[in-house]
Amino acid sequence: MTDADKMQEQLKSDRLEKLSAICLALPSSVREDKGSHASFRVAKKVFAYFLDDHHSDGITSVCCKVLPGDNQRLITASPRKFFMPDYIGPRGWVGLRLDRPTVDWAEVKELVRGSYTQTAPKRLLKLLEDI
Numbered sequence: 499m500t501d502a503d504k505m506q507e508q509l510k511s512d513r514l515e516k517l518s519a520i521c522l523a524l525p526s527s528v529r530e531d532k533g534s535h536a537s538f539r540v541a542k543k544v545f546a547y548f549l550d551d552h553h554s555d556g557i558t559s560v561c562c563k564v565l566p567g568d569n570q571r572l573i574t575a576s577p578r579k580f581f582m583p584d585y586i587g588p589r590g591w592v593g594l595r596l597d598r599p600t601v602d603w604a605e606v607k608e609l610v611r612g613s614y615t616q617t618a619p620k621r622l623l624k625l626l627e628d629i
Contacts, residue, residue: 510534510558513596514548517560520607521546524614525625538610545617546610549593553584558597560606562613563590 499507514536521527521538527545530537534550547561561583564572569592572580583593594609615623 520610525622540618543617545613559593559595561591561593562609563616564592
């Protein structure tokens with residue numbers, strides 16, 4: 499492995515850790531790792547995915563559920579940053595690239611939180627008001 503490859507792997511690891519901190523700060527959320535991917539769940543339902551080179555697309559991203567039509571609006575407004583993820587995109591999810599030179603972590607947090615609020619049970623949403 500070259501030094502550039504090692505740096506790239508470290509960057510992915512750092513971004514997964516930042517994403518994990520955002521997701522796991524939400525009430526009753528858990529992380530499940532599967533190879534180079536991770537899912538974040540609440541009440542056994544996924545509210546975010548960390549995907550790394552999913553189906554050999556070369557993209558490192560977080561994928562979240564959004565309100566109807568918001569995935570296409572985000573992609574149209576910023577196609578370098580957002581994309582339609584395979585399989586889940588047409589079901590109301592959007593991908594946000596984490597492999598860009600800079601990542602707006604406030605935007606990641608907002609996207610993750612929005613997905614969580616669509617997924618979590620009402621009893622947990624009440625706890626979210628305190629965060």
